[in-house]
Amino acid sequence: MPSRLHIAIISDTHMPRGPRAIPESCLQRCRDADAILHAGDLIDVPVLTLLRELGPPVHAIHGNVDGAAVRAILPARLEIELGGVRIGMIHAPGPATGRLDALRAKFPRCAAVVFGHTHMPEHGERDGFQIFNPGSPTERRRAPAHTMGFATIADGRVVFELHVVQ
Numbered sequence: 001m002p003s004r005l006h007i008a009i010i011s012d013t014h015m016p017r018g019p020r021a022i023p024e025s026c027l028q029r030c031r032d033a034d035a036i037l038h039a040g041d042l043i044d045v046p047v048l049t050l051l052r053e054l055g056p057p058v059h060a061i062h063g064n065v066d067g068a069a070v071r072a073i074l075p076a077r078l079e080i081e082l083g084g085v086r087i088g089m090i091h092a093p094g095p096a097t098g099r100l101d102a103l104r105a106k107f108p109r110c111a112a113v114v115f116g117h118t119h120m121p122e123h124g125e126r127d128g129f130q131i132f133n134p135g136s137p138t139e140r141r142r143a144p145a146h147t148m149g150f151a152t153i154a155d156g157r158v159v160f161e162l163h164v165v166q
Helices: 024-032 045-053 068-073 099-106
Strands: 004-010 035-038 058-060 077-082 085-090 112-115 122-126 129-133 147-154 157-164
Touching: 004 024, 024 147, 035 045, 045 058, 045 068, 058 077, 085 099, 085 157, 099 112, 099 122, 099 129, 129 147, 129 157
Parallel strands: 004 035, 035 058, 085 112, 112 129
Antiparallel strands: 004 147, 077 085, 122 129, 147 157
């Protein structure tokens, strides 16, 4: 296992819908990563298949608008360990007020929680616990840009970054 892991993080791809596609720059970051996290609302199984065909292992959960086929394959929440760091995943994070504390309570064994649903990038940290929403590479809604996340895990710590995708 490499001493430094690079994790691509996406959510809310909402595909298929019209001509929508995950931007090539996002797909390339996913190909280059050691693992891919998808925080829900894929919509249909071919999106999961596309991500799995990129190469790195895919860790994904279903979201509130995912169809029955996606729900049959993916859990609603997940805890994974990558590079010695335990990361929780959930789609809908609950109300913005008190979100960090609420997610910490839901995932007490985790150092970080990745979520989606709002389409708004978000990163919060307190006392070494972090929450992170990568936004969406395909449906920005109120966000200023299409985005994805990237995490680097080294020495038992995770560092999150937000990237604009075009």
